Amino acid sequence: MVFKKLLGALGVGGPSVDTVLDGGSAVPGGPLSGQVRLRGGQSDVHIERITLDLVARVEAEGEDGESEGTVVFDRVTVGGGFRLAEDAEHTVPFSLTLPWETPVTELYGQALGVVLGVRTELEVAGAKDKGDLDQLNVSPLPVQEAVLEAFGQLGWGFKSADLELGRIGGTDQQLPFYQELELTPPAQYAHVVTEIEVTFLATPGGMDVVIEADKRGGLFSDGHDALNRFTVSHHNAGGTDWNAEVDSWMKQLVDHHGARHSDGHHGAHHSDGHHDGHHRSGPGTGAVVAGAAAGVAVGVVGGMVAAEVVDEIGDAFEAEEEEGGEEEGGDE
Structure with missing residues (x-):
């Protein structure tokens, strides 16, 4: 060099x-x-x-x-x-x-x-x-890759990734910013969710998976955000049915309009707080890589x-x- x-x-x-x-x-x-x-x-x-x-x-x-x-x-x-x-x-x-x-x-x-x-x-x-x-x-860490692979296998599509300044309420976040992975829903969730944002907050002992869903409004209600937090262990990366696990997370998120409880999978718990400050954004410069299917990240479109x-x-x-x-x- x-x-x-x-x-x-x-x-x-x-x-x-x-x-x-x-x-x-x-x-x-x-x-x-x-x-x-x-x-x-x-x-x-x-x-x-x-x-x-x-x-x-x-x-x-x-x-x-x-x-x-x-x-x-x-x-x-x-x-x-x-x-x-x-x-x-x-x-x-x-x-x-x-x-x-x-x-x-x-x-x-x-x-x-x-x-x-x-x-x-x-x-x-x-x-x-x-x-x-x-x-x-x-x-990604093995457990991060396993979760994203499950989303891909379940039909979720990758939309974009960006870094947001601020903190997520109710978590032990250490850095002054967090990463959002924006995913688009498969057909079974498309009628209730426009997209979800997945954030990983890893520690030496495990990882919080924070999922925020942009829920569609109904005939008599406006759309709103729903947020849940689930805790997983690094040791379970290779010994868990992640498709079933991730699908259970999503069912909880969309089925309960308050989106304020979890059923304890892997010691899962939730945050009653939303993101502090501004928590949603569009993709930033160079931040849009569109793809779908297996493993979430597959092809690249538009010549990028x-x-x-x-x-x-x-x-x-x-x-x-x-x-x-x-x-x-x-x-x-």
């Missing part, structure tokens, strides 16, 4: 940096490893700190409509405290653990349109510069290919930084 010059705070002729992530996709709660490769500039410098930011393009709703911004959802110092000589090369290996709520960016190799990145920041003599940005690919999402990440983040509209989140 070509080393990327730091021409901002560190000045022309300063050191350059290239962060290389190890191959393959990461998973929520799993390790992310790689190397930060430095090359000295026109003079010796003291590298005070090397920091990696996990960043995401997140949607927010306000009075003026929807907007998008960059959110830092984790920040880890991976090195520093050494001298980098003129024109010298230095490599700093790293390994960190992704937050359990890290969004999923792909399913069965198909990009979902969610944009995550790893941004490298160098601190030299008190000056900081964001010198490198790399795309972060995240595959995964490479377009890959090419978009740099432009999306850089444009946000130029506007100075970055939002910080997560642990510092």
Whole structure:
């Protein structure tokens, strides 16, 4: 890879940096490893700190409509405290653990349109510069994949995926945003539900599956949202009839207009709270990948290919930084 010059705070002729992530996709709660490769500039410098930011393009709703911004959802110092000589090369290996709520960016190799990145920041003599940005690919955990596979087998179609700024009431959500996977109903539910939004909130011990249904109105009633929360274990990913399980969730959600109870499957429980703030939105930039059937994610339509999402990440983040509209989140 070509080393990327730091021409901002560190000045022309300063050191350059290239962060290389190890191959393959990461998973929520799993390790992310790689190397930060430095090359000295026109003079010796003291590298005070090397920091990696996990960043995401997140949607927010306000009075003026929807907007998008960059959110830092984790920040880890991976090195520093050494001298980098003129024109010298230095490599700093790293390994960190992704937050359990890290969004999923792909399913069965198909990009979902969610944009995550790893941004490298160098601190030299008190000056900081964001010198490198790399795309972060995240595959689902086994239990997440099992749930989505069941939805696909039951005839639910994938509509879009996006990241929403805010929190879901009644949950132990840790990140300042959550992922919504929007699915369209099969024929048996199409008369009562226009779409559902599925959110995974994983922890080391298991995962909450939050399902919100946009229910159609009847002759004497308006449409409304219904929300349930179900808790599953990571250990049950391969030993559960997920088609039956997921179908039971959906029957509860549509059969009970209050949608405020569950029957205890896998220790399932529910949230009496709706999403805090603004909880529904349309797909954001690059966030529509239309497909259907087995495993939810199958084909891509309209000529959109995964490479377009890959090419978009740099432009999306850089444009946000130029506007100075970055939002910080997560642990510092």
